[in-house]
Amino acid sequence: MFAICQRVHRVRSIFIGLVSHKKSKFAYNQGHDGLANTLKVALVEKGLDVHVQINTSDEYSPNMLQIDGKIAWASVSETLKIEDQWGKYLRHGASQPSTALVNSFRSISRRLWAFIRYWRPWLSSDSTASPGISLVRRLLNIELSHVRLMREGIRLDTDWTLIIEDDASTLDLVDCRDGLLGIINASFGERGPAYVNISESFTPAQLGVDHLLTASSGSTWAGSASRVIALSIRPVTNTVCAILYRTTFLKDLLTYMDSLPLSPVVPIDWKLNAALMAMTADGRIGTGDCWTVTPGPIDQLSMR
Incomplete structure (x- = not known):
């Protein structure tokens, strides 16, 4: 405390x-x-x-970190991971069993959306100008x-x-x-x-x-x-x-x-x-x- x-x-x-x-x-x-x-x-x-x-x-x-496409994608993946952990942290002690499937679906949907939006443009080029x-x-x-x-x-x-x-x-x-x-x-x-x-x-x-x-x-x-x-x-x-x-x-x-x-x-x-x-x-x-x-x-x- x-x-x-x-x-x-x-x-x-x-x-x-x-x-x-x-x-x-x-x-x-x-x-x-x-x-x-x-x-x-x-x-x-x-x-x-x-x-x-x-x-x-x-x-x-x-000099701190060389950012390339793989690091960019890893950053998206890590953000989604922490988001999932945070959701479980907030729901701890209050989540209803019926919401488990919904939460799992939301997690999969977020990862699929990130994959579709970022995978190709982020890994196809290591240009510092890439999105x-x-x-x-x-x-x-x-x-x-x-x-x-x-x-x-x-x-x-x-x-x-x-x-x-x-x-x-x-x-x-x-x-x-x-x-x-x-x-x-x-x-x-x-x-x-x-x-x-x-x-x-x-x-x-x-x-x-x-x-x-x-x-x-x-x-x-x-x-x-x-x-x-x-x-x-x-x-x-x-x-x-x-x-x-x-x-x-x-x-x-x-x-x-x-x-x-x-x-x-x-x-x-x-x-x-x-x-x-x-x-x-x-x-x-x-x-x-x-x-x-x-x-x-x-x-x-x-x-x-």
Whole structure:
């Protein structure tokens, strides 16, 4: 279980890391009017010590991994494998026998679809311009950018680390700011979350996690909008578009992520899920350590 130690009162601190790229269609979010910087100003007004870093670098280098068609296909296969494991993890203790055949059919269908769509174009050419290789290179670059920003939050030793992607947006900055402050203040010096899902690309029901969530009886959303803070029986995720991590937990999480191989390359969402499943199995995180705000205060523009 993740526990929080009592601290002497001091100024709360947060690191905001923005994952972006020079060629991103959401590059405008890198500027002063982007979410990272506007949220910084709003939080500083409330007395928080806020650090921001915007990463637009190409983190991937061919020296790290030579990506060819076989690696590209292995990446698809590994992603589907983790997706299956995650589905079983979510259904554990709740799955009905009648759903076993349906779940098996879905798994086979996903693999068949991936085979039809990617097998020939990915294995017929090792050109760096081929769709599969380009996709894997992009996924790896995103993963490395996330990890770099996570390490920066750990290096700064802030209380919290907020990692957002450049398609993150909010319609009400004050609501978002006040709600995050409520979570930070309610958790300060007490038991609280290891991490909080604050962006919602899909509803809990659509993700199949609603049976794991229970509305918190002790913590409510401090912003002006009607939102629910839900505690999870076991760790779940929505999207890596915006996740608030307690930095002490992030150190442990990153240790698990570092233990996973660089190849096959899987999307950062699934690599995070793989690490969380391992941490759960080892008893490093458990009931109540994951919070989810629904509806999320941060929107993922690329999903709209």
